[in-house]
Amino acid sequence: MNDSDPIGTQPAQRPYSFLWIALFVFGAVGIAANAFIRPEGMARRFAAVTTEERVLVEEVPEKAPEKVPEKVPEKAPEKAPAPAAAGDAGGDAAAPEPAATEPAATEPPAPKRKWVAPTDPGIASGALRRVEGVTPITWETREVLKPTEVEPRKAELVAGGPVRIESSPIDSLGIWIAALLTLFILSFVFRDNPFYKIAESLLIGVSAAYWMVLGFWSTLVPDLLGALAPGFVRANAIPSLPASETPTMDAALAFIPLVLGFMLLWRLAPKGGWISIWPIAFIIGTTAGIRLVGSIEADLMRQISRTMEPLVGFKDGVVNGELIRTFDFWGSVGSVVGVVGVLSVLTYFFFSVDHKGAVGRTARVGIWFLMISFGSAFGLTVMGRITLLLQRFEFLFTDWLGIS
Amino acid sequence: MTTKNTEQTPDGIRGFFVRLGRLDRRWIFLAMGLSIAVPILLGLRFPEVPSPMARATFDAVEDLPEGSLVLLSFDFDPASKAELQPMANALVHHCAAKGHKIVFMALWPLGKQMADQAIKDVLLEFHGGKYTYGTDYVKLGFKAGNEGVIKLMTTNLAEAFPTDAAGTALSNLPLVADIRDLDSFKLVSTVSAGYPGAKEWVQFGRESMKSDAQLTAGSTGVQASQLFPYYPKQLNGLLVAVKGAAEYETLVTEKYPVDRNAGRLEQGRIRMGPQLVAHLLMIALIVLGNIAMIASRGTQGGAR
Amino acid sequence: MLRRTVPILILASSGLLLFVSAFSPFTVGLQEIVLKWFNILAAVAFVLGAGNLLAVNLEQISSHRPGWAYSAITLAAFVGTLAVGMLKVGAVPNPMYPDVHFAGAHDDPQAPFGWIYGYMLVPLTSTMFALLAFYVASAAFRAFRAKNFEAILLLGTAFIILLSQTAAGMFLTGWIPEDSVFSFLRLDVIKRGITEYVQTAGMRAILIGIALGVAATSLRLIFGIDKSYLSKT
Numbered sequence: 001m002n003d004s005d006p007i008g009t010q011p012a013q014r015p016y017s018f019l020w021i022a023l024f025v026f027g028a029v030g031i032a033a034n035a036f037i038r039p040e041g042m043a044r045r046f047a048a049v050t051t052e053e054r055v056l057v058e059e060v061p062e063k064a065p066e067k068v069p070e071k072v073p074e075k076a077p078e079k080a081p082a083p084a085a086a087g088d089a090g091g092d093a094a095a096p097e098p099a100a101t102e103p104a105a106t107e108p109p110a111p112k113r114k115w116v117a118p119t120d121p122g123i124a125s126g127a128l129r130r131v132e133g134v135t136p137i138t139w140e141t142r143e144v145l146k147p148t149e150v151e152p153r154k155a156e157l158v159a160g161g162p163v164r165i166e167s168s169p170i171d172s173l174g175i176w177i178a179a180l181l182t183l184f185i186l187s188f189v190f191r192d193n194p195f196y197k198i199a200e201s202l203l204i205g206v207s208a209a210y211w212m213v214l215g216f217w218s219t220l221v222p223d224l225l226g227a228l229a230p231g232f233v234r235a236n237a238i239p240s241l242p243a244s245e246t247p248t249m250d251a252a253l254a255f256i257p258l259v260l261g262f263m264l265l266w267r268l269a270p271k272g273g274w275i276s277i278w279p280i281a282f283i284i285g286t287t288a289g290i291r292l293v294g295s296i297e298a299d300l301m302r303q304i305s306r307t308m309e310p311l312v313g314f315k316d317g318v319v320n321g322e323l324i325r326t327f328d329f330w331g332s333v334g335s336v337v338g339v340v341g342v343l344s345v346l347t348y349f350f351f352s353v354d355h356k357g358a359v360g361r362t363a364r365v366g367i368w369f370l371m372i373s374f375g376s377a378f379g380l381t382v383m384g385r386i387t388l389l390l391q392r393f394e395f396l397f398t399d400w401l402g403i404s
Numbered sequence: 405m406t407t408k409n410t411e412q413t414p415d416g417i418r419g420f421f422v423r424l425g426r427l428d429r430r431w432i433f434l435a436m437g438l439s440i441a442v443p444i445l446l447g448l449r450f451p452e453v454p455s456p457m458a459r460a461t462f463d464a465v466e467d468l469p470e471g472s473l474v475l476l477s478f479d480f481d482p483a484s485k486a487e488l489q490p491m492a493n494a495l496v497h498h499c500a501a502k503g504h505k506i507v508f509m510a511l512w513p514l515g516k517q518m519a520d521q522a523i524k525d526v527l528l529e530f531h532g533g534k535y536t537y538g539t540d541y542v543k544l545g546f547k548a549g550n551e552g553v554i555k556l557m558t559t560n561l562a563e564a565f566p567t568d569a570a571g572t573a574l575s576n577l578p579l580v581a582d583i584r585d586l587d588s589f590k591l592v593s594t595v596s597a598g599y600p601g602a603k604e605w606v607q608f609g610r611e612s613m614k615s616d617a618q619l620t621a622g623s624t625g626v627q628a629s630q631l632f633p634y635y636p637k638q639l640n641g642l643l644v645a646v647k648g649a650a651e652y653e654t655l656v657t658e659k660y661p662v663d664r665n666a667g668r669l670e671q672g673r674i675r676m677g678p679q680l681v682a683h684l685l686m687i688a689l690i691v692l693g694n695i696a697m698i699a700s701r702g703t704q705g706g707a708r
Numbered sequence: 709m710l711r712r713t714v715p716i717l718i719l720a721s722s723g724l725l726l727f728v729s730a731f732s733p734f735t736v737g738l739q740e741i742v743l744k745w746f747n748i749l750a751a752v753a754f755v756l757g758a759g760n761l762l763a764v765n766l767e768q769i770s771s772h773r774p775g776w777a778y779s780a781i782t783l784a785a786f787v788g789t790l791a792v793g794m795l796k797v798g799a800v801p802n803p804m805y806p807d808v809h810f811a812g813a814h815d816d817p818q819a820p821f822g823w824i825y826g827y828m829l830v831p832l833t834s835t836m837f838a839l840l841a842f843y844v845a846s847a848a849f850r851a852f853r854a855k856n857f858e859a860i861l862l863l864g865t866a867f868i869i870l871l872s873q874t875a876a877g878m879f880l881t882g883w884i885p886e887d888s889v890f891s892f893l894r895l896d897v898i899k900r901g902i903t904e905y906v907q908t909a910g911m912r913a914i915l916i917g918i919a920l921g922v923a924a925t926s927l928r929l930i931f932g933i934d935k936s937y938l939s940k941t
Contacts, residue, residue: 054806115806137806142818174827181828185835189433189842201778203832204761205785210829212758213793213821214513215751217814219548222566224748237810242566242573257745261752268759277715277938279749284937285719286746288926289726290555294607299919303633303912330892334905341909342916349917366913368861373910375862376902377629379869380645382844384487384625386440386682387646389841390675391486392834393441404445429846436845450875455900482830483837517815517825548754549747555726556743563740564747570802571811632903633912647873680874682841687870689849690863697853 034401043179043400045171046150047142051162055118055136057128058111144171147402179400182392224261227254307342309335341369418699425696432689439685440678448677451654458651461641462498464591464618466659470503472590473583477605478508478515478522480597484624489518490672491622491649492595494656496522497669499591500531501660505579507589509544509565511553511600516546516569518595525668538577545569550600551608558586558612586612595622602631606638622648650676716932723930761786793821865902872899 035042113131122128145153145165154165184199226233226241227250234241244250260279267276313331317324347359348366355363397404413419454462468474476495480488499506506527508519523543527535535541544565547553556564561583567573574580586592586609596602602621610619618640623631625645635642643652649672657669667674722742729739761782768779791797798820799812814821854860871877877895884894891897928934 052801052803054801054803056807115804137801139801139806141800144817170823171827174823178827178831182831182835185832185839188839189437190430197775197778198781199832200836201781202785202828203836205782205787206789206824206829207833208758208761209786209789209793210825211513212754213790213814214516214546215548215754216794218513218516218546218569219747219751222571223744223751226566236808238567238571239805239808239811240567240571240573240576242562242575253741257748257752260745260749264749264752265756265759267756268763274711277711278718279752280937281715281719282722283746283749283753284929285722286552286726286742288719288929289723290551290608291922292723292727292926292930293730294551294604294611295919295922297611298607298634298638299915300923302638303916303919306633306637307912334901337905338909338912341906342913345910345913346916349913367858369906369910369913371858371861372865372902373629373907375865376869376907377626378862378866379873380625380628382625382683382686382848382866382870383645383647383679383873384484385838385841385844386679387486387625387675388483388834388838389436390440390444390678390682392831392838393437393444394675395831397441397444404447427849429850432846432849433842436842440841450878453878453896455896481833483833485830485834514825514829520815547747548751549743550750552743552746552750556740556747559736560740563744570813572804629907629911630915632908633915635904635908645873676874680876683870683874684876686845686848687867689845690852690866693849693852694854694863 031401034403038402042402043172043175044147045168045175046145046147046165047168047171048145048153049164049166050141050143051138052141053118053136053138054115056113056131056134057116057120057123058113058131060127060129061111142168144168175399179396182396186392224254224257227251228258307339309338311335311339340365345369414699421692421696421699424692425700435685435689436682439681443678443681448680449673450677450680452647452650452673452676454651454655455648457635457642457644458648458655460636461620461622461643461648461652462655464620464641465495465498465502465504465593468502468504468590468618472502472504473507473579473588474499474504474591474593475507475509475586475589476519477592477594477596478510478519479512479594479601480518480624481512481514482518484597485518486675487624487646487649488595488597488622489521490646490675491643491652492518492522493526493671494649494653494669495593495595495622496526497530497660497662498656500527500535501656503534504591506541507544507580507583508541510546511550511604512597513546513548516543519543529665529668530662538572539579542577542579543569544580551604554586554600554604554608558609561585561588587614587617589613589617591618591620593618593620593622596627597624598627601627602634602639603627606631606634610638622652646672646675646679712935712938715938716935719937720930720932723926727930758786758790789821789824792824797821868895868898868902872896 031042115137116122116128118136120128123130145168150165157163157165181199181202184195187193188196221233221237222241226238227244229251230241230244230247260282263275264279265276267273311332313328313335314325315328315331317326344362344366346366348355348363348370353359394404413422465474476492476499478492496506508523510516510519520543523541527541537543545568547564549556549564553564561580562574565574568577568580574583592605592609592613594602594605596605602623605619605621613619619638620641620643621631621639622643623645628642628644631639631642643649651672653669653672657666662669725735725738725742729735765779765783765786769776769783793814796810796812796814796819799809799814800816800819802808802811802813805811813819815825816822817826852859852863852866854863871880872895877899881894881896884890886894886897892901925934929937
């Protein structure tokens with residue numbers, strides 16, 4: 001094998017080449033005809049584009065009611081304060097005296113600022129006012145439409161409004177790429193080929209990066225960085241990150257997963273990979289602790305209690321207006337089957353005793369229960385697998401070819 | 405595409421079945437492809453009769469007082485979308501038609517996108533007029549940690565999700581501002597494709613929920629076998645594979661029909677039509693394979 | 709000590725804390741902190757997986773092994789998606805904070821990251837799993853042999869389930885009245901009996917066995933009896 005062979009080619013096998021050529025030509029002609037001749041086209045997409053705009057406003061502070069100015073005491077602060085009078089100056093008695101002789105002026109708090117739409121009713125009513133010198137921010141949002149959805153949406157549009165319908169080449173291209181990638185992977189059922197390998201490589205690269213991005217933005221930024229540097233995260237990524245009551249403690253505690261995280265990544269280093277054992281031990285320990293209780297509670301105790309049902313069942317019924325209890329034959333059969341099944345299957349999995357005699361016969365009954373279970377599981381699995389393929393065909397016929 | 409076998413091949417019908425046993429599998433692939441593609445193009449559909457499990461799932465949502473707080477966990481990704489998105493859509497429509505307040509979350513990284521799709525296609529399409537973000541529904545998004553997230557939610561929801569998916573603090577969202585933990589929800593429903601999913605919700609979430617709270621699950625066919633023991637005591641309702649989705653859709657759309665884009669709530673029933681032909685093909689393949697095995701007994705060759 | 713004792717202590721203390729917290733309300737606060745660390749490390753594991761992918765593919769390319777071009781494609785797809793996602797290129801601004809770039813929605817369908825999801829990741833992932841339908845058919849033809857009674861039981865049950873979960877069940881036995889004595893012959897009734905009683909019993913026993921195994925393994929790990937994870941250095 002040639003070491004510099006980039007795609008690992010194999011000797012070509014070309015059986016029935018004439019048939020394949022005819023199939024490809026016919027397919028290409030059919031797709032071209034579908035794409036260009038049909039009025040709504042093939043895999044064409046449109047977009048309802050809405051222009052959004054936001055302006056920076058600040059809340060207009062309410063006018064405070066006029067008050068009679070209070071007499072401010074002129075004594076020096078080192079003297080003991082006079083006994084509190086009617087309570088007017090009680091709260092100010094211990095406060096340091098201001099240096100100026102005029103009444104203390106309290107700064108009004110800075111008005112809250114926020115971004116709103118220019119049509120926000122608060123601006124018109126005067127509760128909000130635009131901040132001068134700040135350019136409004138505009139952007140467009142796009143909703144993808146199929147060709148059949150265009151006319152109904154156009155009928156809903158308001159002339160001169162912020163929404164317009166236009167062709168969307170990027171989404172049309174996306175449908176084509178999705179269809180080609182689907183066909184590349186489906187080609188594997190014929191035989192392994194470079195197209196399948198390209199699609200497989202794309203899948204591995206895209207999915208690994210996608211999961212990493214999701215983990216970073218959904219967990220690492222709010223939970224880790226948000227604890228270590230909340231101000232930075234609030235200013236640059238999550239402005240409404242909730243403020244902690246104990247930021248210093250949170251930051252100190254967050255150093256532990258930070259350090260453990262770096263130790264975990266040390267696994268990739270050529271030397272010192274043993275360092276990753278600490279965070280791995282933490283993960284294993286936490287998992288073991290959670291699962292120990294969860295599995296005993298839900299899978300052991302509850303399942304045993306569900307098995308211990310009465311073997312003779314009764315059901316309530318109404319006869320001639322009277323409530324009576326009657327023997328529930330099928331319910332009783334079900335209970336007996338349940339108990340026999342659970343005990344016999346458990347006997348089968350008990351390998352400390354030889355499966356001979358009564359134990360062997362019971363284990364055999366257990367095998368029968370297992371075979372029926374696996375047969376049923378197979379039937380359900382088949383339905384699932386077929387549905388997956390069905391959905392891909394739906395996409396190819398409906399979204400790509402537009403023939404269904 | 406059949407390869408020539410050098411051993412003795414009997415004549416007649418027996419020989420036919422012996423040769424059939426050596427059939428190149430690509431003919432089987434072609435048969436499977438056609439058995440699904442042709443019914444899709446023909447639009448085969450059949451009526452669905454809801455099973456007791458689907459009815460129990462329906463009742464779990466229907467019997468809740470209007471405006472109850474509900475948690476929907478989207479624990480699947482595009483690989484299982486074909487089976488699970490229909491039941492997720494029907495679930496969202498049912499909860500919205502009952503006026504329940506809905507909190508969306510995901511334990512799978514791509515589950516958030518599945519939830520976004522259900523919100524866009526169903527919640528805002530059919531109920532957008534009465535559902536406002538923050539007061540009627542909230543998207544918590546995805547959080548890494550698998551069962552650790554569920555366990556954390558049983559004691560402190562705000563620790564598990566400090567903000568919603570868009571970065572808004574939960575305290576600024578009226579619907580979830582006062583929620584302490586999982587106990588606050590009257591119904592928790594997971595649409596699950598594997599791990600983490602329904603099993604983890606039963607093991608780590610169910611025990612922390614109030615005894616009158618409901619836990620339901622929608623599951624793929626592959627995973628369903630593991631969930632049967634939990635029904636009906638630990639799981640109040642269970643939808644199994646696309647059949648469960650079709651049955652649940654039937655119940656929901658009969659009670660709460662929609663007047664436009666009805667196809668968004670019929671995906672399960674649409675996908676059941678081609679299932680008939682494909683299932684019959686599977687049975688035929690098993691029977692033919694066994695006949696070929698019997699026919700090959702006594703000859704040197706056998707089925708490949 | 710650093711390679712053995714400390715990891716054993718870490719595992720034991722975190723496991724015991726989580727175990728005790730199920731019974732003691734006084735340690736719930738500590739449990740929440742530990743679970744938060746666990747969730748963070750789970751996200752770091754994604755980074756680890758991506759880093760491993762980089763390392764393997766870079767090695768493949770640098771050593772020019774056959775098929776290295778596919779590793780280059782993997783890397784290009786990885787780097788492109790990572791850049792677009794981490795930098796939130798083209799993200800839809802957050803209506804409440806449009807001036808903060810990284811507050812925008814990068815997974816919105818109109819953003820490049822959302823485009824990659826909708827037109828690359830979804831078709832690739834879905835179709836890869838859809839291939840299984842072909843292989844289940846091939847396996848049914850080649851491997852499902854009724855050679856003994858147990859195999860006949862399995863196949864017979866599979867037939868009943870395959871028929872009953874489609875319209876075939878309705879056509880074949882749907883005419884039998886539900887309240888008649890012969891209602892047990894209806895395929896949907898047989899299916900319900902199989903799944904709700906027989907299959908449930910079998911899976912219940914398996915669940916009980918698994919639960920015992922999980923409990924035993926967890927206790928062995930927490931008490932330091934099982935140290936197999938230490939050898940993974």
